[in-house]
Amino acid sequence: MGLLDNKRHPILSGVLLLLILVGSYLIVAIPFKVMEVIPGFTDIRPVMLLQPIYGLFFGIIGCLASAISNLICDIVSDSLRWSSIGGFIANFLGPLVFYLFWTRISKKDFNIRNAKNLLIYCAVTLFSALVQTVIITPMVKLIYPDIQGTLFALSVMANNTLFPIFLGIPIIILLQEELGLHPKTKKERQ
């Protein structure tokens, strides 16, 4: 990892990591902002699969990258409104839930090597999605009173649970088991 592991310049390596994470997020997110995957329903966000990855493998920098990237996406897609503040907070807290659970609450190191750990991961994902829904939905409803609150909340919940589970799990397995990337949560616990 070279410069990213530079102990003499931690701020420089942190900024570099942040830029790489923001860049990766945008590469995944922007094509989905451009095309309308399901007509009449624009908010399909597979990029949400990155939230657990950012929280577990990159800690606070990952959480920050998630929040900043989401804000940049709002700017790029011309949807920057006051509700983007809620989006920023939620997208910071989403990955943070994963990071906090495996550094402060769980007594075991993170891995998805058995059915029990798989279920725990799914439960944390569900909680993270719930936190984000509770933050974003009232703010959006406040700014756009015409929006259907329940439908919006359901779409946030669906994006933040389905993608981290169905696409996030295999990518986490790939990163951790085959590409040798260690969860940041393990280092923080030691």
Add this chain to the structure above:
Amino acid sequence: MGMNKLQANLCLLCVTLIWSTEVVIFACIPNDVLPFATTCITSLTGAVLLFLGFFKRIIAAFRQDGLKLVRDCLLLSVLDCSYNVMYIYGLDDFDVSTGAFTLSMTAVVLPVILLMKKENVDIKTWISAGLVLAGIMFALARNLFDISIPGLLLIFGGCIIRAVFIVRLNHYARKYDAIAIAFSYTLPVAFISFIIWVIIQPATFAAIPWNKEVIASLFIYSYFVVALAKSLNIFAQRRATPASATIIYSCEIIFSLIWGLTLPESLIDPAAPDAFTFIGVAFIVLGNMAQLADFSKLKRRKEAQNGTS
């Protein structure tokens, strides 16, 4: 450490899910864009993305295995292109739902190929293959007398080639670096598709109606379906057997059916499943469960219980 069996199966299931979304991603591409054009562009972009992300690893693999890796990956590319061409022309004779079922025939053909190679095939693999075959038969029963024989033969031929491809891929996945394989067999696929594309449509790139939706669709396909799914598939194949991988791939029909039932008509031909379809899907699910169930573990547990009592 490497992924375990459960993780490999989860990854294979995810790969199948990603493959099934192909129709949704391609819905934004006009129908007059040839499949060879999309294969060429997405394979090339996918290979470039893999190289950008893992160039050190790929170069190291080439230094270590050199010509052997190139030769074996070239074989994979030729097999990949061959079965895809047969599927493309074979599927013209079927409606979407029936066609998708016939593609699952690979799960039935593969154990036979393994047996011909004098390799051991588990009893549960035969049971799974039998259940999948029953599922296909039920799905085809609806249109039994309208089935196009040339189309069916083309798809059957494609399934045989695909089965050979899976056996070879499984073998190479244990021999070479997974990312290097994904890169080295994707690049020739782009080249072969380009040759077919030039023959059918000499205008090639100029014939594509470039707009932001088309570019976004091609890019999403490149990184999700080509770069990610191919790499994930090869990594998982190292821990799975060709037979278990193929049975899991047959789940694609289940995902396709879900998309057909839930997504709007503008995106995908709506599924009109009847009792035959549901029974067919049920058999394929049973086939998957039979393959994934760890009977030896159950037997050991039973033996342990008998021992304690």
